[in-house]
Amino acid sequence: MGVSRSGYYNYFTEKNQHKKRAAHELADEAIKEIIFKKRIISEDVRKVHVKLKMTLENQYGIAYNLKTYSPHYEEIRDCMPNSKKRIRHVEWLKRQKEHRTCPNELQRNFKQGVAGKVLLTDITYLTYGNGKRAYLSTIKDAETNEILAYEVSASLSMDIALNTLRKLKRNHHHLTKDAFIHSDQGFHYTNPKFQKLVKEMGLGQSMSRRGNCWDNAPQESFFGHFKDETNLKACETLEEVKREVKSYMMYYNHYRGQWNLKKLPPAKYRQQLQKVA
Structure with a gap:
């Protein structure tokens, strides 16, 4: 079929990476939902880096590396009971609704033959x-x-x-x-x-x-x-x-x-x- 061995395996490697990335994103969203919607940060956690990890493992059976939480540190810290920037759970949800993502209308179709589009x-x-x-x-x-x-x-x-x-x-x-x-x-x-x-x-x-x-x-x-x-x-x-x-x-x-x-x-x-x- 005129396909090189390296090209064949590279294709499947990229495909698998895409699946892994999608699965990781779903898992990350599930973690965020547990952290914020079930309020484990306001009830059980005082030191985010350690106790958050232990709470997720012991109560929800989720074992995650601490680095996984790094994108959410600021949000978690702001919701802590002893934080100077504490944001109540309802306010946090409101803020999330205000920030909206948009669908990927482009789909990598960068060159459409028209300038200014x-x-x-x-x-x-x-x-x-x-x-x-x-x-x-x-x-x-x-x-x-x-x-x-x-x-x-x-x-x-x-x-x-x-x-x-x-x-x-x-x-x-x-x-x-x-x-x-x-x-x-x-x-x-x-x-x-x-x-x-x-x-x-x-x-x-x-x-x-x-x-x-x-x-x-x-x-x-x-x-x-x-x-x-x-x-x-x-x-x-x-x-x-x-x-x-x-x-x-x-x-x-x-x-x-x-x-x-x-x-x-x-x-x-x-x-x-x-x-x-």
Whole structure:
């Protein structure tokens, strides 16, 4: 059948990994339901790292590595009876309902032949100076690879995602009527403020499957090129980081040719697509 032995086994390995990942996600959701809905944290647990593990094993027969709980440490800590940030069980449930995920409408169909339809967004960290950290939020046109909007911030607050959207609204008017923005299931994108602004801009919203970076691969790829081709370590201040980012965005959009864009830079490729349309 013309299939190599290595290709055959790689196919099944990937398939098995997908099944394992799906099973792990279901198990993780079950753990969260036990922790919060049955309130074991408010009745039995005082030290999260140890007693939570023992409670789950002894009362529910669930043996999990402590690292499994790490994504939920903040939520668990906030619900502790002696926590300064204690959130009552009903309030916690309300907060979870406010943050809503969206279906994966994109399904990795990144190239749909139209500029301004599929928009990808994400946030990455930037290390500069002597171990300092900043954050970069971008919105990328999946068809042309053009960065349509970006924001650099010293904080991961909601403003970094909201300001990126506002810049998109202010600077670009060539989006299609059925345009939608695709992201992961991060806090910023499930936040009601972000989703409200998306709707006000007339955009649809799509999200990757949980923990699956391949569902937003072109955006991740851009961050990789960005970090390889910039010299952030030479920057000492946030303002210098912003200048470095601005310089690279200009170079990337208008001068950096890409093989899969007929060797054209993103902005020129978009102009070519629009002429043909």
